[in-house]
Amino acid sequence: MTVKQFQAESKRLLDLMINSIYTHKEIFLRELISNASDAIDKIYYKSLTDESLEFSPESYSIKLVPDKSSRTLKIVDTGIGMTESELEESLGIIAKSGSHAFKSENELKDGYDIIGQFGVGFYSAFMVADKVTVVSKALGSEQAYRWESEGAEGYTIEPCEKESVGTEITLSIKENTEDENYDEYLDKYRLRQIVKKYSDFIRYPIVMEMEKSKLKEGSEDEYENYVEEETVNSMVPIWKKNKSELSDKDYENFYSEKHYGFDKPLMHIHTSVEGAVSYNAILYIPESVPFDFYTPEYEKGLELYSSGVMIMSRCADLLPDYFSFVKGLVDSEDLSLNISREMLQHDRQLKLIAKNIKNKIRNELKSLLKNDREKYESFYKSFGRQLKFGVYSDFGANKKDLEELLLFPSSKDKSLVSLKEYLDRKPEDQKYIYYATGESLERIEKLPQTEMVLDKGYEILYFTDEVDEFAIKMMRSYGDVEFKSVSSSDLGIEGEDEIKDDDTEHKDMYEKMKEILGDRVSSVKSSSRLKSHPVCFSSEGDISVEMEKVLNAMPS
Ligand code: ADP
Numbered sequence: 089m090t091v092k093q094f095q096a097e098s099k100r101l102l103d104l105m106i107n108s109i110y111t112h113k114e115i116f117l118r119e120l121i122s123n124a125s126d127a128i129d130k131i132y133y134k135s136l137t138d139e140s141l142e143f144s145p146e147s148y149s150i151k152l153v154p155d156k157s158s159r160t161l162k163i164v165d166t167g168i169g170m171t172e173s174e175l176e177e178s179l180g181i182i183a184k185s186g187s188h189a190f191k192s193e194n195e196l197k198d199g200y201d202i203i204g205q206f207g208v209g210f211y212s213a214f215m216v217a218d219k220v221t222v223v224s225k226a227l228g229s230e231q232a233y234r235w236e237s238e239g240a241e242g243y244t245i246e247p248c249e250k251e252s253v254g255t256e257i258t259l260s261i262k263e264n265t266e267d268e269n270y271d272e273y274l275d276k277y278r279l280r281q282i283v284k285k286y287s288d289f290i291r292y293p294i295v296m297e298m299e300k301s302k303l304k305e306g307s308e309d310e311y312e313n314y315v316e317e318e319t320v321n322s323m324v325p326i327w328k329k330n331k332s333e334l335s336d337k338d339y340e341n342f343y344s345e346k347h348y349g350f351d352k353p354l355m356h357i358h359t360s361v362e363g364a365v366s367y368n369a370i371l372y373i374p375e376s377v378p379f380d381f382y383t384p385e386y387e388k389g390l391e392l393y394s395s396g397v398m399i400m401s402r403c404a405d406l407l408p409d410y411f412s413f414v415k416g417l418v419d420s421e422d423l424s425l426n427i428s429r430e431m432l433q434h435d436r437q438l439k440l441i442a443k444n445i446k447n448k449i450r451n452e453l454k455s456l457l458k459n460d461r462e463k464y465e466s467f468y469k470s471f472g473r474q475l476k477f478g479v480y481s482d483f484g485a486n487k488k489d490l491e492e493l494l495l496f497p498s499s500k501d502k503s504l505v506s507l508k509e510y511l512d513r514k515p516e517d518q519k520y521i522y523y524a525t526g527e528s529l530e531r532i533e534k535l536p537q538t539e540m541v542l543d544k545g546y547e548i549l550y551f552t553d554e555v556d557e558f559a560i561k562m563m564r565s566y567g568d569v570e571f572k573s574v575s576s577s578d579l580g581i582e583g584e585d586e587i588k589d590d591d592t593e594h595k596d597m598y599e600k601m602k603e604i605l606g607d608r609v610s611s612v613k614s615s616s617r618l619k620s621h622p623v624c625f626s627s628e629g630d631i632s633v634e635m636e637k638v639l640n641a642m643p644s
Pocket residue numbers: 119123124127165167168169170178179184185186187188203204205206207208209210211255
């Protein structure tokens with residue numbers, strides 16, 4: 089038996105691999121399970137064309153066998169196996185992907201479920217193991233082979249015994265170091281957790297023998313332990329199921345299983361898209377504001393899956409900031425992944441998906457507003473502010489996406505009104521959409537400036553959120569009707585008198601008042617706008633008194 093050296097490039101790559109490609113060591117399990125799943129897929133594809141091969145999904149599985157006493161973790165599959173030369177090529181040459189070759193030889197189009205393509209995933213095993221042993225027997229071959237390597241030094245291949253077709257990988261798990269705990273990869277519960285996280289939707293059962301305990305027969309308090317093989321992955325992802333098979337309860341369960349929130353989802357969106365880019369997505373709008381939503385720690389994003397394997401746990405690019413409260417996931421076969429499968433190579437597909445998703449969320453919210461007002465208002469109470477910030481940010485670029493979703497309380501019994509509703513019921517002669525700003529509805533109602541507008545029978549939107557007026561300034565108009573503050577100098581109302589600058593009769597009094605008020609006001613003038621109130625504040629320019637307050641409070 090000769091020790092073969094890895095090819096020079098491979099040596100360097102292996103080093104790189106072990107030290108820098110992956111951000112999390114636990115990824116090794118995802119990679120080895122993906123390979124096992126690919127190997128089973130390959131038998132399946134062969135069985136499609138080879139009649140002597142029968143494929144019954146039940147007899148295919150991926151088994152994990154951790155053993156603390158020998159410090160080993162075995163990953164055993166019943167897949168297609170590898171011949172001696174395949175062991176040599178696929179595992180001896182880094183960046184040689186047997187799976188990639190399999191796809192081209194069999195003319196499988198991209199988008200087929202086989203996961204492997206770069207030929208590096210296998211080596212991630214060396215992040216947690218100081219020795220890796222692969223025993224494999226290929227389909228249609230009599231002889232099995234053992235491949236073994238302790239890392240960059242090289243590997244050996246020799247014939248060995250193995251009864252059934254498939255591959256058994258044994259990792260000799262590293263000893264713990266000061267900064268790194270490797271014991272966890274021998275712990276069944278931890279392994280189960282890692283499988284759940286990355287490989288829950290691998291289509292074949294991933295099994296592990298779990299210790300369980302039950303009441304002894306005939307006894308009421310004595311327990312006995314027993315071992316039972318447990319399938320740890322869910323296999324069929326809920327998002328690939330037919331909507332008609334799923335109940336609201338199923339979606340709710342998935343929401344809590346995924347820890348999207350402690351509440352219940354207010355609504356879910358389940359969508360499957362085929363086209364320029366195909367994907368499935370399940371999105372949720374939470375019922376209540378996440379506890380950390382307004383902290384800097386809150387990160388928006390959706391989980392991103394590629395063919396059922398989780399690639400990113402929080403892909404921020406999939407959501408605009410104003411929909412940052414949305415939770416959920418996207419699964420697509422059309423993503424081009426980078427080598428660690430932790431990132432995307434091109435963001436073209438991602439951008440397309442993100443755009444579709446944005447539109448989908450907006451449309452669903454629109455129809456919620458139309459069809460279930462109560463639910464929408466409850467949503468709006470939690471997240472309306474986010475939408476208004478969305479209108480304000482990016483110089484109003486999102487106006488078209490968001491304007492239909494806005495609601496404001498108004499002078500009509502203080503209930504929430506959409507801009508469309510406002511226009512629909514506005515009197516014909518009314519030129520503007522009026523608004524008044526203040527700390528609370530009660531305060532706004534007492535504003536002297538509202539009197540004249542209300543007297544005309546016009547409705548006024550009440551802005552109590554700091555962002556409201558800023559957002560509206562960004563929008564300028566809705567439809568072709570401009571917004572107008574009730575405290576602006578020109579209200580566009582017939583019969584409204586100009587502020588009289590030439591009120592000479594009381595000139596002395598105004599001058600005296602200005603003298604007393606000093607810098608706190610820029611001028612004192614008479615106005616005919618007031619009815620029952622003696623005086624009011626107003627601002628001269630575009631910035632209202634309320635906006636000035638906000639601006640002055642901002643750190644400069
Ligand atoms: P990739 O999966 O991207 O092709 P890997 O480094 O993970 O790259 O694996 C390299 C190759 O080794 C695979 O393409 C496959 O041909 C082969 N291989 C790895 N694990 C197995 C396995 N369990 N059964 C059969 N072939 C395997």
